[in-house]
Amino acid sequence: MNVIEINQLTKYYGKHRGIENVTFSVEEGEIFGFIGPNGAGKSTTIRALLSLIHPTSGSATIFGKDCIKYGSELRRDIGYLPSEVFYYEHMKVLEVLKYSASFYDNVNYTRIQTLADVMDLDLNKRIDDLSYGNKKKVGIVQGLLHEPKLIILDEPTGGLDPLMQQKFFDLIRTENKKGATVLFSSHILSEVQKLCGRVAIIKDGTIVKIENIRDMQKHNYKKFTLEYSGVIDVHHFNLDGITNLTLDKNTLHFLFKGDINRIVERLQGQALLNMLVEEPSLEEIFMHYYQKED
């Protein structure tokens, strides 16, 4: 069964494009990644799902019901964490969470405490005394306290330190194992790779591709930067799977897809000053999608 079904969803802000003909669906029980650079339309899609904005055309259903028409009823089972969290400044964390809980039936108050303990959040602080990361933790607890069946995360990891990110991912996995479906939007490919089964890639308001992470891993790109002491023989790297090869004085950049050992073989006996192997940025990955289409 599909928990979310988005069909030709289009949103224009006046003449300004938000999204165009976005179509994809999220199956029950999966963690679905939604990636794209800033301004691609991730938040617009999500905000339409939550009926915060009204689509220009197209439709979306959640649990089989139209997300605008049955919005309030559907939101009972949705937990949402926005990319930037804002709460009533003069309230204490616990007051905000209790206010949030008062909108749902049968919220177990020990759950607030449990979630806060996991995320290491002080419930007695005032919202305006919290750092960005701590506000984010309030958002996480607030989004999960009513045990939603659908969790929508819009770039959730900003402001969280790596340890907290890990705890947060564990929390999401636990909820997922308990049966919650997750829509996870991000512009960081590696965190989507860690968590998600399938991903939709959005750019300039349209869906570029929907893929299994496993398939994506097959085109597991690495970005190499090699700094030489002497002259570089570019032909030395005339290999299958190497793209975007650029030479800058005595530094060589390229992207490589394939068995990494083949690069290591080539490097033997070379006089290197420095070497960097990095995950390519999402933009660089996107470039490949476009190049493939050309």
Added chain:
Amino acid sequence: MNILKQELRMGRKSLIIWCLSLAGILVLFMLIYPSISSQLEDFQKVFKSFPIEFQRALGIADLQLNTILSYYQFPFTYILLAGAVQAMNMGVAVISSEIREKTGDFLFVKPVTRNRIISMKIMAVLVQILITNAFVFVAALITVSILSAEPYNVKLFVLITSSLLFIQIFFASLGLFVSAFLRRIRTVLPISMGVVFIFYIVFLLNETLKDDKLGLISPFGYFDLSELSKTMNYDSLYLLLWFVLVGLFIFLTFRLFARKDLPSI
């Protein structure tokens, strides 16, 4: 009910300050009455020597300063003005604050309809207006009763004092409509001060012009205190107009807000 409770909690401090200031100003003004009541005849002579246009603009053309209630009208005009600003502030801010403070992404993803959120917020404004009026009414009643040496016209007192309620409800609903109409409101006070004073100036202007059509524009004219003391009742045409306009503003607030996109943060 949780939204109503939350709104009242958040507005608590400002409500207390408004109540105390409104009642404070009124009582303070009234306390001057005993010391000048003996000289009121002289005041009236001075006023009568003013040009008639000037008298009308000041609202003293038909003034009889020989009773406490005719004096009471004076400070109460300013209470109406300040009360209008308070009410319009609440009307403009109650929904737009969710967008300005960016808490809309919290409230509007809760399992409640927009109409319900708006009804609860309007209810919160109404409750705060009622509290303000009750507070001012009691403070005024005590003050007038203590200061008045002889019995005064209770009906006129109630009519004058209740006009605050009508004025406040009018400006609150106007404020709600403005907040639904404008895309994004950065600051509330300039809007409400501006609108209230423009209406007040129109009212003052019409006091000299005495134009019937112009009189329809300003709600301050609907509850003209100097008229009240003559007719001893609210004008039924103005009351009807008040009712229609308040209804229209509230209706449009719901209507416009149902289709509004919440701007992303």
